[in-house]
Amino acid sequence: MTYNSWNQHVVKKKNKELVLRTITSLAPLSRADIAQNSGLNKATVSSLVNELIDEEFIYESGPGESSGGRRPVMLLFNERAGYSIGIDIGVNYILGVVTDLMGNIIFEKNITVRNLSFKEHISLVKETIHILIQNTPQSRYGVIGIGIGVPGIVDKSGKVLHAPNLNWKDVNLKEIIEQEFDYPITIENEANAGAYGEMRFGVGQDCTNILYVSNGIGIGLGIILNGELYRGINGYAGESGHMVIVANGEKCTCGNLGCWEAYASEHALLKNAENCGISSTPTLEELIQKAEEKNTDTIELFQDIGFYIGTGVSNLIKTFNPQKIIIGNRLAMAKHLLEKPIVDSVRKQALIYHQADIIDFSKLSTHSTALGVSAFAVEDFLHISDQID
Template structure:
């Protein structure tokens, strides 16, 4: 059982990473500026930059503006050094994307699915990945990894223990996919993926303590602390949708009663709207709410309950930002006000100071971009010499 010890190689690797991230964040930037920005010596920066150029992670884009002396050589991140693949397996869709290293989608494949068997879903997933790989542009490092988001409980080895809406139990998804594709593979819970997608490319850029509320059929929570995803002991964190907000309240699908998601999810919404229009979809109800006061009231109530659960999380985490995402975010114009009002009423002023409450910016792409970002992150931190 050896610990991570420190030596010169690690120092170099860490500093190289600092240089690369400085370039990614501040591009275009010169060697001299990197040195000043990072505190590293000019010579060190020069040497590391040259290695990064050699490895095609960055490139020189030509001279910049002089500030009274020799003109600097500006450096840019080579976002096309490799490409990442992200998949979001939903209840009635599979969304696959190919992104460059900056998270720009260069190709996507969206398929609606209905009542497919387990085998059919797996087959479709594999076909989708094959298609995505085929459509990945040529590059130095090629496909640098595959990330897959799933609406369920995923352990740290990439096994899906339970995905009620997919009716999956103990599916070793990572293993199944790895048998077909010899790339680094990441399987992650959809809420965790969405959270990461948003802090990397969406509403949470530059935020470090973020709680992402994935409000869909159920409610999942993605927890970003100190800029990193928190997963808990086994990877089962963020099941806050099942926290009790009404002791002995409404029955929940999980067997308990009074769970948050029994009051504030899409499921709860559809359930409440049943007596107005049975079998309505979220999208239909959003339209109806324009003219039907009763439907509008239901959205308001959902927002209000959403705020109560969010308030609970705020008290526990004292986060910098709350991001509301997934399907209910489509009803932003209907639920934003009641949600915020409810949060205001239930939360102490302390906790609301400096707190941002936002909706997802990446819409349906949150989770797919998130898993894609995991793969990129992995590649950038271990992929370099």
């Protein structure tokens, strides 16, 4: 291929991606609408639209409103052309979803786990993926990719450098999954994926500067700045669960003392409940029920956790001055118990110029991460996809 022909090929792919992106964002719309929104000429748009129809990425629907001439044929994105798989690996759960190309959940599988070895955890992840594949509908492109979110530090090659709450170190997760599944694999920090999931599908859809606090057994932070996921120089940003909020305080799973995670996570809540004698093997669901039944000791536990969540959140507000801070993952299920103590804590600790009314709770709850990694897989597929030639 000569340089000129290669260059023309690249330009065509870029233009085709632009047309597809315009349709996915603004559909239903006509060929003339696409030309107007994309800046491409009508002949180019018509040619690229015909190719996308042949490839089943888009389809024609009924005619639209006439502006004086013939009624235009409207175009829609075919979200069922392929399906993505998203996996959220938690300490006490594995959640898997099958989504279409617009992020709609078609099938899901949620497994509760406890004290698994590494081998057992990986085996269950693989088993979950097999179940999801078996329950994926037939389509032109089938399973287009698998995204996996992990609560730990993940490098750009898909290696989990350290996931303290899973007790994983230097795990080449991408390679392990690729050995069994012949699909594109994406490995991402679960808080990063959760932040992206909230921006795409959750309460952050109208925001471009978001902090997503993933609060489960551990605490992670996903950062969206100017509409882009911020990963840091090496991809390790967002380890805010390990910022110190109490000098020489409780020992954290990371080995340090006084980390936010040691005071404000689901793990801290369960540990406190056990120490108080509320339950010998407490679960979050059990504690929420006890609090709803007006058990004062349990209500106080949630108030204490809310105070410490607010302490960390106030530090984040002072550092980032975001549009919105979203509390997600499992503790989002306790919004009705945590919201007031968190907001009260922030109001006491934040500067007068900062506001507590930017705090929100995830409506996606435990699904933010799975939807986020699934969306990453979809975008990798649609971004100058091999099918889009």
